[in-house]
Amino acid sequence: MTKKKQRGAKRSARRLDDALGALGTKSAQRPQNTGKNRNKTKSGRNQNRRPERSGYQKGQNNQNARRDNYQKRLDSTKQSSANNQSAAPEIVGAAKIRPKVPEALPLKSEKMSAVSRLTARVFKKPAIQEVVREPTAGGIVFRMSKDKKDIEILLIQDSKGRWTIPKGHIEPGENAKQTAVREIGEESGLYHIEVLMWLGKIHFQYRRIDKLVLMTTQIYLVRALDDHETPTKEQWMKGIKWFRFNDALDAIEYEDIEKLMLLAKNKIRQGL
Numbered sequence: 001m002t003k004k005k006q007r008g009a010k011r012s013a014r015r016l017d018d019a020l021g022a023l024g025t026k027s028a029q030r031p032q033n034t035g036k037n038r039n040k041t042k043s044g045r046n047q048n049r050r051p052e053r054s055g056y057q058k059g060q061n062n063q064n065a066r067r068d069n070y071q072k073r074l075d076s077t078k079q080s081s082a083n084n085q086s087a088a089p090e091i092v093g094a095a096k097i098r099p100k101v102p103e104a105l106p107l108k109s110e111k112m113s114a115v116s117r118l119t120a121r122v123f124k125k126p127a128i129q130e131v132v133r134e135p136t137a138g139g140i141v142f143r144m145s146k147d148k149k150d151i152e153i154l155l156i157q158d159s160k161g162r163w164t165i166p167k168g169h170i171e172p173g174e175n176a177k178q179t180a181v182r183e184i185g186e187e188s189g190l191y192h193i194e195v196l197m198w199l200g201k202i203h204f205q206y207r208r209i210d211k212l213v214l215m216t217t218q219i220y221l222v223r224a225l226d227d228h229e230t231p232t233k234e235q236w237m238k239g240i241k242w243f244r245f246n247d248a249l250d251a252i253e254y255e256d257i258e259k260l261m262l263l264a265k266n267k268i269r270q271g272l
Helices: 003-029 035-048 055-087 114-122 176-188 245-251 255-269
Strands: 130-144 151-157 167-169 193-208 211-224 239-244
Touching: 130 176, 130 193, 130 255, 151 176, 151 245, 151 255, 167 176, 176 193, 176 211, 193 255, 211 255, 239 245, 245 255
Parallel strands: 130 211
Antiparallel strands: 130 151, 130 167, 151 239, 193 211
């Protein structure tokens, strides 16, 4: 073998030794993946992995979350309403105002019975065939109290329990003033009276089967002259009584008459 070939063989052997040395170093640095190490790796992955949930558990959790949110909103709403009620000012001693109704109209307290409602549905009202006008007259009867500081008004209670003034139909041959005097005597038993002035008139209407009744009432201011004369009611009445003026305003059931009573008070205070 020539020297040239010997040098080439030495270089090849040296390169092979270098390659085997490098390969041995890498295998020494790499840890051997035994079965125990593989189990540790898999267990670590399983610990980091999120546990899987079934479809039923997911639905239950969503339903519980929605229920909790609804309960929170409901509690907040109740709390806010309670705060608003506590913050609202309390009205102490508020008087109950009773609404007035026009003359001869039914009161709201007069409720129809079940039989009446059924009858009205089954049997319809007949059509109006005639319009009837009925003139009437009456008076606001007053006297001064015993201490002369207040005005007292005479009111009668009709068959329906409503407080009003004495009044009635104008008979043939009478005028409105004469009718007022006669009706006051018949309905209250007061005959020692004096008609002072005309106050006004009120209009109302009602239905009588197939007739529409248009009623006009002339109202006069009347003074009771005899303080010892006791009012006496008729049989169809439920009561008759002298009222203090403010009590009479509260007791009267009709708005139109109430307005004329206020006018009468002004006239009396002014000395007529």
